[in-house]
Every structure is written in C-alpha cells, then in structure tokens.
Amino acid sequence: MALLDIRQRAGYLFLGVVLAQIILISAQVNSRAGVPVLQAVTFGIYAEMQRAASAVVTGTRHLWSGYIGLRHVRTENEELKRQLGEARVALQEQRALASRSRSLEQLLGLRDRSNLSTTAAEIIGDAASPDVRTLTIDKGTSDGLRSDMAVIAPAGVVGRIVVPTARAARVQLLIDRNAAAGAIIERSRAQGVVVGGGDERLLMEYVSEVADVATGDVVVTSGIDGIFPKGFVIGRVDSVEKASGTYKRIVVRPAVDFRSLEEVLVVLTPTAVRDAAGVGGA
Secondary structure, three states: HHHHHHHHHHHHHHHHHHHHHHHHHHOOOOOOOOOOHHHHHHHHHHHEEEEEEHHHHHHHHHHHHHHHHHHHHHHHHHHHHHHHHHHHHHHHHHHHHHHHHHHHHHHHHHHHOOOOOOOEEEEEEEEEOOOOOEEEOOOOOHOOOOOEEEEEEEEEEEEEEEEEEOOOEEEEEOOOOOOEEEEEOOOOEEEEEEOOOOOOEEEEEEEEEOOOOOOOOEEEEOOOOOOOOOOOOEEEEEEEEEOOOOOEEEEEEEEOHHHOOEEEEEEEEOOHHHHHHHHHOO
C-alpha cells in the first residue's frame, strides 16, 4: 500500500510539473495575434464567464421589464373596463331618458287631442296579489282626484280610480275580473259591455247574436257607464264565437300593454252621464 501511495504521489507531482511547464511555455509563447497564449486562454475563459453573467443579467432585466409591463397593461385593462362599464351605464340612462321622453310626449299629445281636463300621474306600485289587477299612482285627492275617475294612456283605456288617498290612488285595471266598461264596435256600432278576464284579455258581453262583429274590429268606449269618456280605444276583437242563448262570445285583446305602463293620465272632466246625474241629484 505504501508503495502504491508513493507512485500516486509521484504521478501527481509529475502531472503538476508538466502543467507548470505548459503554463510557463504559454506565458512565453505568443499566439499569431502577438498575445501570449496563457493570457489569451485566461482572457477567453474570463470573457465566457462575463458573457454568461451578462446573459443572466439581461434575462433578468427582460423578465422584470415584462413583469412591470404586464402589471401596467393589467392596470390599463382594468381602467378601460371601468370606463366601458360607466359608458354602458350612461347609455342605459340615456335610453331610459329617451324612452321616458317619448312616453311623456305621447301623454302630452293625448292630452292635447282629447280636449279633456287631465292630470299626469306616475305609477309607483302594483297589486301584491296576481288575482287583483290594480296599480298605484302618485296623485291623490290633494291633486283633485276622486273615485271612479277614468285613467287612460296613449294606447287606450287603463282603468278607473277605486281608492284615492291624499297623495296616492289605487287604480283598478280594465282587465280585473270585477272591472267593466260600456263598449261599442267602432265599425258597425254594435254595443255591449267589456269586462275583465283576470288575465291579459277582455270579454265583450251582451252583444246580439245578429250583430256585425268581425275579428280585428276596434272596440271603443261608449260613454254610457258614466266613467269613461266616449270614443277611447279599448282594444281589438281577437275572436268571435257563437255562444248559447242570444249573445256572441267575443274576446278582445287590450290596446294597452299593462305590464309596461309607467305614466298615465287621469281624466278630471266628468262624463256627460255623470255630469247629468250630478245635476239631477242636486
């Protein structure tokens, strides 16, 4: 073992001497460029280390710049999303204002055409039960409203006031099961009574079996009930059937879309029938 160790050490010593000789020779021998070989080799190794370090630094710098840029882009995206959201809200507000303006314009047009004394009211609520077809408006007795005043819209008849209070009033819609109005077929002048069906339809009753009524005919108020002024549109005949007895079964599609109402007009002018009844009672 000792002999082996001595041989290994001698080998290492020999290798060291050889390397030292190579280094000395390299330091003295110049390359083609006139630079000592040792210096060229040392510089080459050092240059490669610098290249690696530079690559690491550059990669780190690009990575950091990308991260900062990504955060900046994300911030810009969030700001753009916020601005887009605000623009959409503003657009919806403008559409709502435009729709309300058109609705008010139609109400004013109806007021001008009707030659009646009316007051505009806004709908602020509806019935809690689906079986009761009513709505609440923001005008009451302090605005001159009282029971049985007619309520209309640009499209046609809405209903009548049933419970007025000082600052609000409940309106019974014409489609309520307990509602009714004197009606007449505009084309043939056939008369009857329109009653609520409880859903989104009306029934015209007490129309003679021989009366001239056809699908699509316009149904208007007759004014004989003392509530609704004469000539206001109720709806159109949806179907006509022969019923038992001496009357037709007529289904009327309302002219008013009760689900989209926002503003209405309350007729303050008494009808001729109501006015005459008031004079007679006096």
